[in-house]
Amino acid sequence: MRPLTFDNRFVRELPGDPIRHNYTRQVSDCLWSAVQPTPVKDPQLIAYSAEVAEMLGLTATDMQDRELIQTLGGNGMLDGMFTYATRYGGHQFGHWAGQLGDGRAILLGELVHGGKRFELQLKGAGETPYSRSADGRAVLRSSLREFLCSEAMYHLGVPTTRALSLVKTGDQVVRDMFYDGHPQLEPGAIVCRVAPSFTRFGHFELLASREEFALLKRLIGFTLDRDFADWWPSTGLTLDVNDPAPELIEAWFEEVCARTAVMIAHWMRVGFVHGVMNTDNMSILGLTIDYGPYGWIDNFDPGWTPNTTDAQGRRYCFGRQPDIARWNLERLAEALGTLLPSTQGLADGIATYDQTYFRALTSSLADKFGFERWQEGDGELINQIFEFMTRAEIDQTLFFTQLAQIDLQQPQVSTLQNAFYTQKGWQDFNQDIQTWLMTYCQRLTQSQQSLAQRQHRMATANPVYVLRNYLAQEAIDLATAGDNSRLLELLEVLRHPYTLQPGKEKFAEKRPDWARQKAGCSMLSCSS
Structure with missing residues (x-):
């Protein structure tokens, strides 16, 4: 592969930790500590973002290069890289926690391409001085979720860090997913995260x-x-x-x-x-x-x-x-x-x-509601439907995509029925929402917009596809069994979240009943 250009200003211009031995400690009077990733058994690239690769000057051929894959798995460094972890603190759940730092993330340096600068960071690459007695590793489930979500958010138009690659390490990592005294071995993985800067508050x-x-x-x-x-x-x-x-x-x-x-x-x-x-x-x-x-x-x-x-x-x-x-x-x-x-x-x-x-x-x-501009009184109208949506258990994503199909002259609440999660919610609130729709449509008729203009406005604000928790969990379950097809399919679908894609309707469906309480689909822990 072609050489990459690194210009590591953070470590060149800001003071580093004079102690080079890697052990957990309090660090002072510096902003970074030199540390190398801990090698893994058998790094295998299972997914990457073609757009992020191109942004960094990497081709599809480069992404299959053994030296690069070894680097993305923490088993080596390319010329010009300098690996380190940064020192920071933070308030956690409202309380000052003191020194935190990059406990399982190791920066590879600052890559310069096309006149832009990108920090590359491996999450799950091993212990650092800031690991707080943890192992510095990450597991496949959390790594897959981070990889997919980084790219999904970008395509939704949300300011976000990006993800270049997802690598399985070939190692097993012990994790107690819900901190309930039942640790298990899980497959390890590493995400290469990309941003102009990972500097935090x-x-x-x-x-x-x-x-x-x-x-x-x-x-x-x-x-x-x-x-x-x-x-x-x-x-x-x-x-x-x-x-x-x-x-x-x-x-x-x-x-x-x-x-x-x-x-x-x-x-x-x-x-x-x-x-x-x-x-x-x-x-x-x-x-x-x-x-x-x-x-x-x-x-x-x-x-x-x-x-x-x-x-x-x-x-x-x-x-x-x-x-x-x-x-x-x-x-x-x-x-x-x-x-x-x-x-x-x-x-x-x-x-x-x-x-x-x-x-x-x-x-x-x-x-989202198809108004040309915000007007006085819109807040009350919107708060009313949000209250109904909460009490009736209505799916947010489906509600807005279906709201765009409402006939302003003869609005029917049945247009929204598929967004309801329960029959009881439908029975108890369909009349209230029908009344709300009449007021909503009167508000829209004040506008000079055409039907096409309104629907275009709503389509640009309301995604058809989001990374629903159960979709990510399905991809995790398959990937854990060695099947990456759902991961790759989701990655492609989420590249075009505002466009209805023929044959991909299943990814736009509301959460199924089996996922309501399933681990990974309803609630998650901070476990890596």
């Missing part, structure tokens, strides 16, 4: 908490210079990478707030639930990062969480995601505020989050 939080203020300034300056190079000149301010001006830090925080708001609005639009919105899982670029116990809303329920660890408190449930993102930004603001003479500029950033989220959400809701 927690990188800044840890430095502030340890009072490493000079290093905090350097990290902010570096992040602006490398990751926001296309943005910070627009402020008209000068950047000192070792001591960024307070005004620039404030403006940058406001930009982070705006990007985060847009990302969360997209999550709400498509019905995605992250499941573990700790501050160490929040990207400074406003990208969806760390696909652990995520899930998609099947029957609409603002209180639903896919995470068994969060089953009681439901801190990270679907409906709370906007508020949690705001809370996380406030924690980042506290870290940045340690460098500033006043926190008023940071408060302005939080206000920008609120304003940006409201604009993005109302715009996406207008599109």
Whole structure:
């Protein structure tokens, strides 16, 4: 294969851990620790994203190259790579957790192609100084879910990290999936994740908490210079990478707030639930990062969480995601505020989050419901149907794809019947929803849109296909048995989520009854 170009600025320009021996410890006064992936028995490439490969300058032939597959499995390095794990902290479930860091993710370096920079990271590649007594490995089920979801989210138009490859390691990993005292051997796997940067809120939080203020300034300056190079000149301010001006830090925080708001609005639009919105899982670029116990809303329920660890408190449930993102930004603001003479500029950033989220959400809701623009009173109309959808157990994805087919002159609730999960829900609420449809259609007739324009607007906002939890679990079950066909089929279907694909109707169906309580289909754990 052709040589790749690596330019590893993070390790070149920021201080590293002087201890090179790999053992779990507290690390100080640096941002990364050099560490090599732990070799695996028999790496086998079972899936890759052709689009991500092309983005990185890799061909289909390259992706079958033995040296590259060995590298993606953690058994070697290509010329120019430098492997390391980064140091960060975070708030987990609302509580400060101290040092966390890349406990099972190892960066391969920064690949430069087509004038763009990409960090490559192997998740599940072995222990690091930040592994907190864990083995640093990942299993096939979680790795397959992360690989598929990264690409599915991209094609849905949601800001996200990407995934290049999914490699089975040939090793067995012990995991207690639900932390209930029943550990089992599972096949191991490694995902190669790709992003312009994997820097998180927690990188800044840890430095502030340890009072490493000079290093905090350097990290902010570096992040602006490398990751926001296309943005910070627009402020008209000068950047000192070792001591960024307070005004620039404030403006940058406001930009982070705006990007985060847009990302969360997209999550709400498509019905995605992250499941573990700790501050160490929040990207400074406003990208969806760390696909652990995520899930998609099947029957609409603002209180639903896919995470068994969060089953009681439901801190990270679907409906709370906007508020949690705001809370996380406030924690980042506290870290940045340690460098500033006043926190008023940071408060302005939080206000920008609120304003940006409201604009993005109302715009996406207008599109989902087929309105030309958001109008006063639309909120009440939409909240009413969301209440009915919750109480009647109506599938979010199917509801909106079928709503686009409503006849405005003679609306019939029967058009939506397939979106109901239970006969009782249909019997109890079909008349209420029929009444709502009459009001909804009156609202639409105020518009000058044609039928085709309305349906196009709705089709661009409402996916036909999402990575429903049971679909991912079916792919996992087959892949565990050595059959990758469903994984590859899903990968292809999810590349075109807004287009009805002949012969793929089964992937647009609502959750079957058998999946309502099945492990992996309804609730998941943080287990890797």
